Amino acid sequence: MQHLVSALDAGMTLFFAGAQQGSSVDNYPEAQAVTYAQWFAYIFSLWEEQFRGRIAKFFDKQTDEAIRKSDVLVGYFGDIRLIRNDFVHNKGFCKESAATVLLDWGLVEGQPLEITTAQMISLIELFPRDELRTPPVPKPPGDTKASPGRLNAHVFEDVKELAGELGLSDNALADTVFSSWLEEW
DSSP states (O other): OHHHHHHTTTOOOOOOTTSOOOOOOSSOOHHHHHHHHHHHHHHHHHIIIIIHHHHHHHHHTTSSSOOOGGGOOOHHHHHHHHHHHHHHHSTTBOSGGGGOSSSOOOOOTTSBOOOOHHHHHHHHHHOOHHHHHSOOOOOOOOSOOOOOSOOOHHHHHHHHHHHHHHTOOHHHHHHHHHHHHHHHO
């Protein structure tokens, strides 16, 4: 019980539509920090795992150039990612979130994240409705990625030998193999 009492030490913050804002408490309740940390993690997860790909597919059908999930970049969700990363990976201390752009809440590196109720409500007003209606611009391929799976050792040896004879680097070989496979399907 003492942990619950400690988590709620500052009391509850209530917000009523139309009420005047501006109240604050001396102690930032742990329960509020946990709630907001969960919100940022959940919202970023929804964005990354569900909506970003859907948006890419929607715009991909409407343009001649391929639109990929990685092309869908929205600053609002980028800022949410930075705050989420600090809650999840930096124990609620500001590190990455000091670089937020749209959510310029004066977060200070090294200080605990103490997101206010007013800041959370501002997320509604800042939601990027117009930006989400704008087709993303296709980006050139970024860094290389590791290939999935493992190969039979003999097949791998034969492929490496032939690639060497053809003067293909490992990266050129992988690009050739995967591109050929995609063309077949």
